[in-house]
Amino acid sequence: MITTQTSTPTPGGAPEGNDPHGNNPDAADKGGKGRRGSRGNRATGAARRRTPGRSALLRDILFAVGAFAVAMIAILPGREGVGTSISTMQLVASMAAMTVAAVGLNLLMGYTKLVSLGQGGFYAIGAYASAWLALDKGWNPLLAIVGALVICGVIGALVAMATMQMRGPQFSVITLVLAVLVERILNEGKAFGQLAGYPNYAQHGVTSMPPIEVFGHVFEPPMIANTVATVMVPIVLVTALVVILARNIARSPWGSSLSAIGESEMLASHLGVNVFWRKVSVFVLASVLGGLGGVIAVQAFSHLQPETFDIYLTITIVLAVVFGGSGTVLGPLVGAVAVVWLEQSPILTSVSSFQQENISETWYLSTPGLVGILFLLTLFLMPRGIVGSVGQLVHSRIRGGAGLAKAEAAEGLSEASVESEPIPDADPETPHAEGVDPDAILVIEGAAKHFGGLKAVDGMDLQVAKGQIHAIIGPNGAGKSTLANLITGVYKPNGGTISFQGKEIGGLAPHKISRSGVARTFQTPQLFHDATVLENVLTGFPDTGRTSLLAAAVKPPSRYRRDAEMRDEAERLLDLVGLADLTDVLAGELPYGKQRALEIARALASSPELIVLDEPAAGLLATESVGLGDLLIALREHGYALVVVEHHMDLVARVADKVTCMDQGRLLSRGTPEQVLSDEAVIAAYLGKPLEEEQA
Numbered sequence: 001m002i003t004t005q006t007s008t009p010t011p012g013g014a015p016e017g018n019d020p021h022g023n024n025p026d027a028a029d030k031g032g033k034g035r036r037g038s039r040g041n042r043a044t045g046a047a048r049r050r051t052p053g054r055s056a057l058l059r060d061i062l063f064a065v066g067a068f069a070v071a072m073i074a075i076l077p078g079r080e081g082v083g084t085s086i087s088t089m090q091l092v093a094s095m096a097a098m099t100v101a102a103v104g105l106n107l108l109m110g111y112t113k114l115v116s117l118g119q120g121g122f123y124a125i126g127a128y129a130s131a132w133l134a135l136d137k138g139w140n141p142l143l144a145i146v147g148a149l150v151i152c153g154v155i156g157a158l159v160a161m162a163t164m165q166m167r168g169p170q171f172s173v174i175t176l177v178l179a180v181l182v183e184r185i186l187n188e189g190k191a192f193g194q195l196a197g198y199p200n201y202a203q204h205g206v207t208s209m210p211p212i213e214v215f216g217h218v219f220e221p222p223m224i225a226n227t228v229a230t231v232m233v234p235i236v237l238v239t240a241l242v243v244i245l246a247r248n249i250a251r252s253p254w255g256s257s258l259s260a261i262g263e264s265e266m267l268a269s270h271l272g273v274n275v276f277w278r279k280v281s282v283f284v285l286a287s288v289l290g291g292l293g294g295v296i297a298v299q300a301f302s303h304l305q306p307e308t309f310d311i312y313l314t315i316t317i318v319l320a321v322v323f324g325g326s327g328t329v330l331g332p333l334v335g336a337v338a339v340v341w342l343e344q345s346p347i348l349t350s351v352s353s354f355q356q357e358n359i360s361e362t363w364y365l366s367t368p369g370l371v372g373i374l375f376l377l378t379l380f381l382m383p384r385g386i387v388g389s390v391g392q393l394v395h396s397r398i399r400g401g402a403g404l405a406k407a408e409a410a411e412g413l414s415e416a417s418v419e420s421e422p423i424p425d426a427d428p429e430t431p432h433a434e435g436v437d438p439d440a441i442l443v444i445e446g447a448a449k450h451f452g453g454l455k456a457v458d459g460m461d462l463q464v465a466k467g468q469i470h471a472i473i474g475p476n477g478a479g480k481s482t483l484a485n486l487i488t489g490v491y492k493p494n495g496g497t498i499s500f501q502g503k504e505i506g507g508l509a510p511h512k513i514s515r516s517g518v519a520r521t522f523q524t525p526q527l528f529h530d531a532t533v534l535e536n537v538l539t540g541f542p543d544t545g546r547t548s549l550l551a552a553a554v555k556p557p558s559r560y561r562r563d564a565e566m567r568d569e570a571e572r573l574l575d576l577v578g579l580a581d582l583t584d585v586l587a588g589e590l591p592y593g594k595q596r597a598l599e600i601a602r603a604l605a606s607s608p609e610l611i612v613l614d615e616p617a618a619g620l621l622a623t624e625s626v627g628l629g630d631l632l633i634a635l636r637e638h639g640y641a642l643v644v645v646e647h648h649m650d651l652v653a654r655v656a657d658k659v660t661c662m663d664q665g666r667l668l669s670r671g672t673p674e675q676v677l678s679d680e681a682v683i684a685a686y687l688g689k690p691l692e693e694e695q696a
């Protein structure tokens with residue numbers, strides 16, 4: 001699910017005031033000025049901006065304090081260092097190792113919907129590499145850990161770059177093969193102690209890993225009776241830190257970009273996300289966290305057992321994520337703790353014994369089999385996992401269907417809503433009211449797109465100026481959507497040029513075109529149905545594509561400020577399109593017409609210069625269509641250039657400044673709505689029927 005975006009520093013470290021889309025503190029101030037002139041609750045805008053930042057900071061501090069407190073409480077039983085606490089501390093360490101690996105996998109599988117079955121492989125690489133560097137290469141143990149994590153990151157990057165064009169089963173199978181290969185190589189390769197394990201007394205003449213030593217302080221593992229297992233302190237603190245940083249990431253625009261990719265890669269790229277590199281980044285991050293899980297295991301147990309790193313390890317990590325709640329912040333922690341506890345609990349041992357006694361001594365489901373059954377039960381009975389299910393229950397109790405009722409009760413794209421809010425100018429520096437020179441910002445010359453022998457677009461020209469609504473009409477299959485897709489980068493043209501604000505954009509990736517100031521809406525609204533209306537708009541801000549991973553994880557103070565600004569701006573845009581009362585309603589609960597309005601609000605969040613709308617009136621009621629027309633006119637008056645692919649001629653006749661009619665990929669007619677809609681050739685192209693019949 002798309003999580004609420006919290007504040008974000010200016011992406012790429014650029015000064016915030018220089019954001020080309022105007023989504024910066026200054027822009028927020030502009031919004032603030034606009035609001036002062038308009039409706040009632042606007043006076044509280046500044047107060048609202050400050051409050052979310054403060055409460056978010058407070059929530060984050062509480063979460064961090066809670067995480068560190070739980071971590072320290074977990075190792076309290078080992079504070080005396082008595083022998084009986086060894087097994088408890090090893091259990092806690094196993095939970096910590098599993099949590100860290102599961103947190104990494106959750107970013108990949110839960111948010112990005114890339115189901116990797118290779119996490120156990122990275123766990124093994126982290127474990128073996130840190131042991132190998134420390135023992136065979138004589139590295140300082142701390143440095144060996146860093147080296148192991150770098151190795152995991154590099155291998156993760158190579159695997160990611162080789163597999164990121166794949167999705168679904170292909171990707172999963174390749175990562176599964178990776179996990180199997182890694183296990184065989186590490187367990188049987190001569191350098192790593194063959195089947196005897198590594199490090200291992202028989203093969204290497206050492207009994208255990210050298211413990212980490214920092215400034216003369218030795219971090220002892222929970223292995224020796226009457227010795228305090230001091231390594232447990234860094235283990236649980238690192239685990240808590242990983243959970244905190246992962247929460248920051250998941251709730252940042254960077255995290256939203258992962259959810260966007262999980263929903264639809266095409267949509268994510270139109271939101272300005274470089275999908276390939278974002279997927280590579282999250283895979284590398286997951287690989288490093290998988291490796292860190294293995295490192296923790298080595299530090300806690302001081303040796304490696306080959307049988308620990310079989311394919312069952314990978315399945316256990318996947319189970320931890322699914323059981324706890326895939327795509328939730330706390331799910332991997334809860335799942336890891338539950339699964340590790342269950343595996344080592346007397347319950348499963350008793351069940352195994354019961355099977356042996358009552359079913360067969362030779363055929364019975366051992367722990368992996370029983371955990372497998374648990375996996376299946378989770379998928380069938382609780383697909384959202386523990387945290388996801390509890391969250392859903394709480395959410396529905398709190399909301400009590402109020403959201404849906406609100407969505408049903410609220411008016412559509414009403415005239416009042418359109419007039420209520422001033423819209424930010426597309427470019428405040430440039431005058432663009434009617435009568436002002438409308439220089440074309442979009443210039444298409446000879447554009448062509450062929451699908452095999454079919455010329456979907458065949459030598460089209462088009463010019464669209466600031467503050468102009470240019471409607472594209474034509475019978476079904478004329479090439480209108482293909483032209484829209486050429487402008488927004490979905491297709492690379494086979495010929496011709498497409499320049500936007502003087503720069504050639506033909507053939508650029510959608511995220512680059514989006515970042516240059518072109519937004520779009522789709523024939524069928526592409527929304528995050530499990531996210532709220534407000535969260536959907538928040539994904540439209542350029543931050544989704546531009547926030548760095550480091551900024552997302554660390555969450556500097558500027559993020560809180562930016563978060564408040566974005567929320568303020570998002571609420572204003574929702575007011576503009578008539579959804580102000582539905583901010584907390586799930587997008588999937590909105591009627592179709594309001595989903596279209598929401599898509600427009602999200603498009604506006606990127607502060608575009610040009611918006612391409614693909615059949616925005618499709619599926620709208622007549623009253624909604626009127627409201628949509630009002631909104632389009634309002635957008636034009638504020639300088640946006642609009643390309644509207646549309647079949648509804650009443651809407652076209654009312655709002656368009658210019659109309660281009662296409663047929664069989666070519667220009668059929670162009671002019672004012674009156675000229676084009678009365679053109680004999682256009683009428684003939686619509687099967688000889690009056691245009692009203694075509695749209696019916």
Ligand SMILES: Nc1ncnc2c1ncn2[C@@H]1O[C@H](COP(=O)(O)OP(=O)(O)OP(=O)(O)O)[C@@H](O)[C@H]1O
Pocket residue numbers: 451454456474475476477478479480481482483
């Ligand atoms: N990805 C594709 N692969 C093959 N052919 C395609 C593809 N996309 C569009 N076409 C074909 O290109 C032609 C133009 O399609 P396009 O969707 O652009 O028309 P349109 O004017 O938008 O039609 P409609 O009004 O029905 O949406 C059609 O013949 C269509 O079948």
